[in-house]
Amino acid sequence: MAKKTKSGDNPNIVKLWPTTFLVKRFAHYQRVNPALLELFYAHREREQRSPQQAYASNDDLLRQYPLHQELNDLAEFISQSIVEVAREANRGLWRDTEKVQVSLTGLWFQISNNHSFHEMHVHGNASWSGVYYVRAGDCSPDAESHRGRQPNGVTRFYGPHVEHMAGGFGDYGNLYLHDNSWDSYPQDGKLCVFPAHIKHMPFPYVGEEDRVIVSFHAQVYNSSGAMNYDYGFTN
Numbered sequence: 001m002a003k004k005t006k007s008g009d010n011p012n013i014v015k016l017w018p019t020t021f022l023v024k025r026f027a028h029y030q031r032v033n034p035a036l037l038e039l040f041y042a043h044r045e046r047e048q049r050s051p052q053q054a055y056a057s058n059d060d061l062l063r064q065y066p067l068h069q070e071l072n073d074l075a076e077f078i079s080q081s082i083v084e085v086a087r088e089a090n091r092g093l094w095r096d097t098e099k100v101q102v103s104l105t106g107l108w109f110q111i112s113n114n115h116s117f118h119e120m121h122v123h124g125n126a127s128w129s130g131v132y133y134v135r136a137g138d139c140s141p142d143a144e145s146h147r148g149r150q151p152n153g154v155t156r157f158y159g160p161h162v163e164h165m166a167g168g169f170g171d172y173g174n175l176y177l178h179d180n181s182w183d184s185y186p187q188d189g190k191l192c193v194f195p196a197h198i199k200h201m202p203f204p205y206v207g208e209e210d211r212v213i214v215s216f217h218a219q220v221y222n223s224s225g226a227m228n229y230d231y232g233f234t235n
């Protein structure tokens with residue numbers, strides 16, 4: 001697991017390229033989540049999919065249910081959180097007072113059980129992605145309780161160092177390279193926003209209750225609509 005390191009006071013040391021995540025709990029999850037569960041199970045029911053199968057909806061939920069109050073409440077919370085983390089990651093690059101717009105280009109839900117999982121992946125065509133835990137099921141937020149066994153249904157993120165592990169050299173000098181993943185433990189109402197290019201994988205999940213999550217990816221525009229690289233861009 002990734003451990004926090006002290007920045008230290010050595011003036012000769014430069015630490016580069018941190019990865020910025022946001023982790024926070026939705027203040028209204030106790031009101032919103034039950035309504036989302038009702039919506040999601042009814043949605044799955046209409047498709048007559050077996051409860052034994054892992055289920056993922058299409059990623060256009062916001063277009064399918066434009067008037068659903070709680071879904072929109074969640075989307076608003078997600079959008080604000082993306083601005084929060086993107087503003088921090090772009091500190092010194094964004095103008096302080098600049099308004100930005102978030103376009104949730106995809107938002108979908110997944111219901112998992114019976115050891116279902118996804119392989120490691122990244123999200124394309126987006127700058128930020130995230131996961132919101134509607135129902136954590138039997139995933140414990142206490143990492144210590146999983147010591148010595150595979151964590152159940154966590155979302156595991158892999159840092160850039162993982163690229164260098166295959167066939168790489170390992171010794172005491174590059175111990176930090178071995179420490180290349182971080183687990184987000186599901187918790188009802190918890191949101192985790194991460195850069196879309198970061199590799200991640202939901203671990204197999206099994207439990208009395210299904211694990212239910214909302215996943216999303218987003219593009220962010222500035223006030224002039226710019227979203228892609230523009231080498232003529234000045235702040």
Ligand SMILES: [Fe+2]
Binds near residue numbers: 121122123200215
């Ligand atoms: Fe994903």
